[in-house]
Amino acid sequence: MSVVEQLQGLLEAALSPEVLEIRDDSAKHKGHAGARPGGETHFHIYIVSEAFGGKSRIERHRMVNKAVAPLMDNPVHALAMTALTPEEAARSA
Template sequence: MTDPASGRLADIIASRLTAALAPTQLEVINDSHHHAGHLGDDGTGESHWTVVVESGAFVGQSRVQRQRLVNNALADLLAGRIHALAIKARAPGE
């Protein structure tokens, strides 16, 4: 089971992905509680994330290309505030 998105970083992630990809569906899930005390846990409770995103921007794109689009939108966060990001990216109708 996963926690619903909460906190400021969840809002930032959602805002960035919305601006970059105009998703038809977006879910931002904070998985940090599963990693408490593990490597990469910075104590903020906002270090490990899953995003489930459906976007027309992914039509005709490979899995790697889709992940790159998500990573590009969150690049500065991945360089500092996000330790781990799981990405589930699909085009509408998939």
């Protein structure tokens, strides 16, 4: 199972997202700390979930990080994210 599939499974189980997009940005970090041959180390997550309602940006990031904790440090080195409620996502569309 790829790292993207593992991230997807953990996030779906923990946060029931309405929208989940995971982008592997590892190629942009080739040669940097934490990069490995074959990639799957640096990711960006776009996630829209009702679970983020009433939560600050930091709280949302903590929720995502908690959900994917089993993958952090190995194999995931870096994780960037955009975490929105459905209402916020609709306004930004």
